[in-house]
Amino acid sequence: MNSMKAQILTATLLTAFSGALSAADPQLLNLVMPDAKVLAGVNVEQAKGTQFGQYILNQIQTHDADMQKLATLTGFDPRRDVRELLVASDGTPGSKTGLAVARGNFDVAKITALGTLHGVVTELYNGVTILEDPKSQEHGIAFPDGSTVIAGDLASVKGAIDRLKTPQPLPAAVIVKLNQWSNSQDAWGVTTVPPSSLVPTPKAGGNPNPMQGAFQNVQQAAGGVKFGAQVVFSGEATCDTAQNASTLSDVIKLLINIAQMQTGTDPTAAALVKSVTVTASGNVVNATASLPEDVFQQMLQFGAKSQSPAVRHKR
Structure with a gap:
């Protein structure tokens, strides 16, 4: 389960290092926790149209055997199927919680069948099937539909599923900042809190x-x-x-x-x-x-x- 999730997210991030961004997808933003303090986004749609985008895509194809296997078994290939990625966290130092949501084309039946074949635990939550790590069941991946994927710790995934029906929007000032950067950049990151607060407090002593x-x-x-x-x-x-x-x-x-x-x-x-x-x-x-x-x-x-x-x- 962790391997499948890691392959999806890692490949999406790598693929996204090129292309022209429009404003962050409002539907993806609606899935993000309303108290998110750190957010980052990338858009992969135009990656194939640039020299650098083609280079990154070729690196995934050449060096990532696990990704090739995933594509062969499920038909899912982030080089082709993922259009936009948004990740978010509440910024708590040392926290293992966070959320990643992506827009693309996903064969949910094939991906679910592959997960089940490899022992993934499935849970039906508010009408959406979550694929969970069989060892700890602390993280999960969910596909609300064939164009959306949600991944992260289980509480964050379930929270995003809840927001499908009951949106809890981010503060207006945060949305303005996100749109400012997502409109002008191909890959971007924003923290609305002091960056120094995102790392553990250093030990006392020393100069x-x-x-x-x-x-x-x-x-x-x-x-x-x-x-x-x-x-x-x-x-x-x-x-x-x-x-x-x-x-x-x-x-x-x-x-x-x-x-x-x-x-x-x-x-x-x-x-x-x-x-x-x-x-x-x-x-x-x-x-x-x-x-x-x-x-x-x-x-x-x-x-x-x-x-x-x-x-x-x-x-």
Whole structure:
């Protein structure tokens, strides 16, 4: 069960690294828990139309034997069948809860039959069948219809099923922020709470890091990536005061200068670092960076090679 869920979600995420996004699907947003603090979305619909999208799709086909097996057994292929993905969490540090919902084309009967064949537990909840992990029954996947999939911890999945009939919309300000980023980016993420609150509190003791302190003042953050002839990365951090935003901007610029000195003879890394621009306006800090699409693809290829078992063993 965990393997099936992981294959669906991982492939969807990888496939989505390209294409033109429209605003986040309202029907998917309606499935998200109303207290979600961290959300991310990707749209796969246009991935096949770009060089980089084709590259990612080919990587899935070439390297993911489990995904090929899933496609053969069920006819489900996220490279073809998934159109949009939205993930959400309440942002509790260390929490194992969360929700992923996707829009696409799913042969529910085949997928359910495959799960049953491999010992998956099924539960009928409010008219929707949930496929559950037979070992712990803590996580599940549900297909309310042939175009929607819901996955996550069992409580979150059941909550989303409840919202099919009784929507509990996100706050209006959050929806505005989501639409802002989903309209302009191919893949995006938003946190409506301080990023520092999303990680466990560090242990007491030790010398405080003044640079880290600048990031503690961030109250909200968002980021995204847009693919095309140029791969453009964008980020936004909202601080508690304009002064702290100015300080954060200065710290980021300092880190960029340090990075420039450490790029050495790597022209790609140097080009990426050199492209970064940082500005502060009021209490908001904006940053962008970009690389040509083919150069970014080469970067990923080099990274994949450096992480291969053979390369690691050689080192």
